[in-house]
Amino acid sequence: MAANVLILYYSRHGAVAALADKIAIGVQQAQATAIVRCIAPLQGEPGGRHPQVSLQDLTDCDGLAFGSPVRFGNMAAEAKAFWDSTSSLWLRGDLIDKPAGVFTSSGSLHGGNEATLLSMSLPLLHHGMLLTGIPYSEPELHQTSSGGTPYGPSHVSGHFADNKLSVEEQRLAIAFGKRLAKLSTQLKLQRE
Numbered sequence: 001m002a003a004n005v006l007i008l009y010y011s012r013h014g015a016v017a018a019l020a021d022k023i024a025i026g027v028q029q030a031q032a033t034a035i036v037r038c039i040a041p042l043q044g045e046p047g048g049r050h051p052q053v054s055l056q057d058l059t060d061c062d063g064l065a066f067g068s069p070v071r072f073g074n075m076a077a078e079a080k081a082f083w084d085s086t087s088s089l090w091l092r093g094d095l096i097d098k099p100a101g102v103f104t105s106s107g108s109l110h111g112g113n114e115a116t117l118l119s120m121s122l123p124l125l126h127h128g129m130l131l132t133g134i135p136y137s138e139p140e141l142h143q144t145s146s147g148g149t150p151y152g153p154s155h156v157s158g159h160f161a162d163n164k165l166s167v168e169e170q171r172l173a174i175a176f177g178k179r180l181a182k183l184s185t186q187l188k189l190q191r192e
């Protein structure tokens with residue numbers, strides 16, 4: 001059976017959501033199922049183009065891509081609050097040995113996207129997940145002058161948050177989705 005890859009994100013203005021869409025394309029290209037879910041805002045109406053995540057979505061997934069905007073060099077409070085609600089999964093070990101990776105969007109080129117990706121990895125490591133990024137065999141990692149890092153896909157949305165995803169950012173997000181899907185499928189087959 002095809003692996004289920006959960007693409008879980010928080011996005012206030014749509015940049016992280018745009019990366020999530022590209023990662024989903026990569027997952028589907030690797031013949032896995034992309035399940036895209038968003039984290040609700042802490043205040044205001046639940047937003048986002050995708051259904052709101054439940055803890056069951058995490059329990060059921062075979063792999064995870066986790067996205068958040070950069071907020072003062074770290075993940076958004078909404079994303080952190082979500083992970084702080086996952087103790088029951090941690091106690092059961094629901095996420096142990098599942099592959100995972102992280103993605104982000106910042107306003108400026110050196111505004112902390114790599115630091116954010118690394119700190120976003122921490123709760124996933126505590127849950128026992130197997131972290132994966134993007135290898136330098138992807139040519140766009142050498143060519144990008146916007147986002148895209150070995151720690152995971154990223155986008156630089158610009159001072160007015162109106163930059164579209166660059167070609168390199170798109171290709172790296174798709175390559176990451178494919179890689180995560182292949183790993184999720186292989187590990188799922190081993191478990192069965």
Ligand SMILES: Cc1cc2nc3c(=O)[nH]c(=O)nc-3n(C[C@H](O)[C@H](O)[C@H](O)COP(=O)(O)O)c2cc1C
Pocket residue numbers: 010011012013014015016017069070071072073074105106107108109110111112156157158161
């Ligand atoms: C409270 C706040 C803090 C932010 N901090 C940073 C930052 O440290 N570095 C940066 O480059 N951009 C920062 N930004 C800009 C966002 O990271 C950027 O606009 C991002 O693309 C938003 O993603 P979204 O469209 O998915 O919400 C910040 C934005 C907000 C609202």
